[in-house]
Amino acid sequence: MSGGPGEFDLIARYLAPLASAVPGAFGLQDDAAIIHTPAGCDLVITTDAMIESVHFLKADGGQSVARKLLRVNLSDLAAKGAVPLGYQLVLGMPAPLDEGWLADFAAGLAQDQAAFSFPLYGGDTVRSPGGITLAVTAFGSVPEGSMLRRSAAQAGDDLYVTGSIGDAALGLEAKLNHRLFPSASRMMFDSRLHLPSPRLAFGQGLRGIAHAVLDVSDGLVQDAGHIAETAGVQVVIEAGAVPLSLAARGALAEDPALRSVVLTGGDDYELLFTAPPAAADAVAVLARSQTLAVTRIGRVQAGQGVVVLDSDGRPLALEKAGFQHFGGSVE
Template sequence: MTSGERLSEDELIARLFAPIAGAGAFSLKDDAARLQPPEGQDLVLTADALVAGVHFFATDPAGSVARKALRVNLSDLAAKGADPLGFLITVALPPDWTVDWLAAFAAALGEDAHRYHCPLLGGDTVRTPGPLTLSVTAFGALPTGRMVTRLGARPGDRILVTGTIGDASLGLALRSEPTSAWANVLSPAEKAHLADRYLQPEPRCLFARAIRDHANAAMDVSDGLVGDLAKLLKASGVSGELDLDAVPLSAAARAAIGARPQLLETAVTGGDDYEILCTVPEGRLTSLRAAADAAGVALSVIGEVQAGKGELAIRDQRGPRQFGRQSFSHF
């Protein structure tokens, strides 16, 4: 983001963000928005901050940064069984920001807001001497009393996950080691797949209703499958077993792990998957699979909830497994 045209805060809001604002935002001419939840529904709120150099590369395309900022929040809403209502965004711009970069950011943000029916309601724009920092607060709704928390897993539940695991963390590893021996094994298409999964997660919004209709507990996989499953089990006061052989992997991830087996740990502990992890009674599996098929979402059984006090046992066909870490942590 090199120097160039400069706009005042009011000018950049009017030019770049007001055109993508939704109803209740008053074209961003007020300092607050109005949000009315549908009758008979609860609001669900979530917030995530993204910092350049921590959650994305400062050189990533503006559009990818915008999409990731919104989608990681939409993933949280979907995992609670909620449908999006709108969002607020705070953008802290570094000294080298440009109007062109911010225009591309706002355009992509508007496209995703339209795609996921989650309009921009407001926010704030400030300057910072540090790296680009973004904070999104998203609002969703679901029928009263139907939010799916991490607290409801029960012994006998099957543990399931959507999509594939590890692509994003391997995409990050690929960015860090582009000329490594394992990277050279991958085809251009496989490299592109892993890179895109890191840049732009795909929130499972179409699966939200199925989660609230079938799951006892759920959360999105943001910090790593192993660590996030351990968090869910601990919150529910139960234990569980994870079958590593059942964890769904893309062809690109399998190729990478085949070339360097140690990358399996990266895949299952690295994070940024933004898939939905849930526990479901066995009697609801058939109907949940039908809902997943209707939503076009792949679904895999990867373990079982057991009685206990928050322990997670990990195994594969060779027996018990342990990893040096369970998940990504900021601290």
């Protein structure tokens, strides 16, 4: 972890305690770290960046932003079936430094590092005049050759998703477009938007069961598109089967047009996966063992792209296929 003289030394002082548990981090006193891959395992690496006013607002608070930063990266590891090992952090902040925000950010990292056994190994701290810039490179391990892939779907597979879909997108709808929801619903949507639950244990359980796996970050339909594209198959989603929370069902009952938000919004961080019909029992057993809802929402067949069917089996046209960031654009 290199910083420099002056006020940016502050950052190092806030971050150093986060690296105290792992010898390979050298207390952030060196410019490099050593990470050990457990015997018989592959080292899985994934990187996710978050940019102020694109992926988060400073007003979300340092603690909330830190926890989401770790959790979106942990969700990537979950989709690989990996066990988290630790992470490198890039933290860019404008001058003058907002020490209160930084303290909250470090507290959020500490909280979720402890929750997920996910220590800081090192990184870089820089001045970033354009706004807060965050990037994490996350490390995890899987038994050799067993990393789950997003490209392994096969025609004939069933399509499943964990948890419920659309809550985070409804939270974003409330936040950006001032959509009104009952306060209990709004709180739940907010929580799902800012504090995703990486499905780590479930992802690990999918090794040897699932074909293609990814975590839903861009939106259900678009991420299904990634599965279709990388495998050269067609993914069929039955819209009526997509699992919704009670709050989301309430919102759609009020305004059926929100269905498109739910299906194409992002930030769910649930696992979307395909598995052969013969694995249906194994999927059900895994879900029960973790008391996590898992729902079959469609299938994989020859063809290309994604088809979303309504309850009468007719293809649905959806308004947008992307994820609306705070910046308002789609990327």
